[in-house]
Amino acid sequence: xxxxxxxxxxxxxxxxxxxxxxxxxxxxxxxxxxxxxxxxxxxxxxxxxxxxxxxxxxxxxxxxxxxxxxxxxxxxxxxxxxxxxxxxxxxxxxxxxxxxxxxxxxxxxxxxxxxxxxxxxxxxxxxxxxxxxxxxxxxxxxxxxxxxxxxxxxxxxxxxxxxxxxxxxxxxxxxxxxxxxxxxxxxxxxxxxxxxxxxxxxxxxxxxxxxxxxxxxxxxxxxxxxxxxxxxxxxxxxxxxxxxxxxxxxxxxxxxxxxxxxxxxxxxxxxxxxxxxxxxxxxxxxxxxxxxx
Numbered sequence: 001x002x003x004x005x006x007x008x009x010x011x012x013x014x015x016x017x018x019x020x021x022x023x024x025x026x027x028x029x030x031x032x033x034x035x036x037x038x039x040x041x042x043x044x045x046x047x048x049x050x051x052x053x054x055x056x057x058x059x060x061x062x063x064x065x066x067x068x069x070x071x072x073x074x075x076x077x078x079x080x081x082x083x084x085x086x087x088x089x090x091x092x093x094x095x096x097x098x099x100x101x102x103x104x105x106x107x108x109x110x111x112x113x114x115x116x117x118x119x120x121x122x123x124x125x126x127x128x129x130x131x132x133x134x135x136x137x138x139x140x141x142x143x144x145x146x147x148x149x150x151x152x153x154x155x156x157x158x159x160x161x162x163x164x165x166x167x168x169x170x171x172x173x174x175x176x177x178x179x180x181x182x183x184x185x186x187x188x189x190x191x192x193x194x195x196x197x198x199x200x201x202x203x204x205x206x207x208x209x210x211x212x213x214x215x216x217x218x219x220x221x222x223x224x225x226x227x228x229x230x231x232x233x234x235x236x237x238x239x240x241x242x243x244x245x246x247x248x249x250x251x252x253x254x255x256x257x258x259x260x261x262x263x264x265x266x267x268x269x270x271x272x273x274x275x276x277x278x279x280x281x282x283x284x285x286x287x288x289x290x291x292x293x
Contacts, residue, residue, distance in 0.1 A: 001268030002255045003045050008052045010261020015268060015288075016043035022057045024069065025274070025288050027260065032288070034071045037065060045089040056098060056112070058086035064100060066112065076115045081122070083108060085130050092137035097154055099140040101128030107142045109154055119157025124148055129169035131186075134179045143170030143183055149184060151196060165192060165198045170228065172215030176238075185212030185226055186228070191236070203241050207234060214257045223279075224266055227254035233267045235279065245281035249273070 003016035012033060013025045022043050024033040036046070048055055052211070054075065058064045064081035067073065080086060084104040093096050098110040105124040124144035131142050139160065140152045143146055149170055151161040161290035168187025176181055181202065184193045191205035210230030217224055220248060223244070224236040233254050235245040245265075252270030260266050266287070267279040277284035 001272065001274060004256040004258040004266055004268045004274065005047055006258050006260060006266070007048050008050060009099065013258070013266065013287075014046040014048065014055060014057075016046040016057065016059070017258070018042050020059065022046045022055075022067075027287070030287060034072055036069070037067055039063065039261055041085065044085075044087060047089060047091050050093065050095040051092065054088060056091060058089045060102060060103075062102075064098065064110070065091065066115075071260070071293065073207055078115065078117075080108065080140050085195070085261075087186070088131040088133045089139065090133045092133045092154070093135060097133070099131050099133055099142075099152075099154065101131040101142050104128040104186070105144060107131065107140070107150075107151075107152060109140070109157060119154075121152060121157055121159065124150065127169075129171045130173035130184070132173045132182075134174055134175045135177055136179055139179070141173050143184060143197075145169035145187075146237070147186070147188075149182075149194070161166065161196070161199055165194065165201075166190065167277075171211065171213045174215045174217050174224075176217070177221035177269035183215060183224060185215045185228075187211040188198060189228075189230075190227055191215070191224070193238075193241075205236050205241055205243070207236070207243050208232070210253070215253050216257045216259055217260050218263075223259075225257045225259060226268070227257035228265055229253040230268075232275070233257050233265065235265065235281075245277075245279065247275070247277045247281070247284060249275055249284060 038058035043059040064078040066076040109119040116153040117206035126146040147166040170184035172185035214227040256268035
């Protein structure tokens with residue numbers, strides 16, 4: 001399991017996997033609802049649209065597919081053409097725009113409703129490792145495996161800021177609720193909080209002993225969840241920067257993290273299992289077993 005997303009109503013979860021599939025799961029019933037779709041290569045990202053009726057999925061085949069959740073029907077296929085596989089994908093809060101980061105280093109802005117490319121940015125010199133869209137939908141961030149971070153204007157496609165934020169790629173990137181701060185988690189094992197007005201590092205969260213591969217921010221913006229190749233997920237208090245809980249399934253790297261609707265912590269990873277953990281720490285339960293890697 002390399003990606004987890006929770007539906008707007010909190011009742012279902014989507015997972016993306018190395019076996020090329022995107023699956024939709026029923027949280028309360030603890031069952032597979034359906035295999036939503038299959039990519040031609042590894043599936044990397046699956047995102048719910050705000051309407052709760054559609055999803056965007058993407059993968060190494062370079063296709064971004066708009067799908068109907070009720071039956072998996074393909075509504076539109078956005079082809080990346082020569083821009084390569086889609087490593088990461090993000091959607092604007094209003095569901096009208098998507099931003100994709102590619103293994104060629106390009107960052108592309110799409111109009112979801114019209115099915116059009118709005119901007120193809122020069123992007124980065126190296127493959128994209130993370131992308132996110134600001135809460136107001138006007139800006140996007142991209143991170144590359146060379147450690148650089150770039151801030152983009154979604155409306156114009158212009159670069160607003162570029163800086164070298166990490167020694168290795170920032171795989172998880174997420175905007176704070178104020179839109180003025182960014183959190184990035186990296187292959188250098190650190191999590192950093194950035195002031196986007198100045199590009200300065202405000203805080204550093206340390207504790208992981210492997211690449212920080214995934215980040216999720218709680219709905220209230222007060223808690224950060226990180227997943228790492230060290231096999232753990234960790235919960236952080238964003239006010240103090242302190243680690244408040246540790247989740248360890250002892251079953252290999254954690255590639256995906258999310259907050260469930262009830263505030264519990266979800267993790268997915270190498271063990272092909274989606275786990276559910278109490279937010280205060282303690283033992284997790286297997287929500288869905290045998291989900292492909």
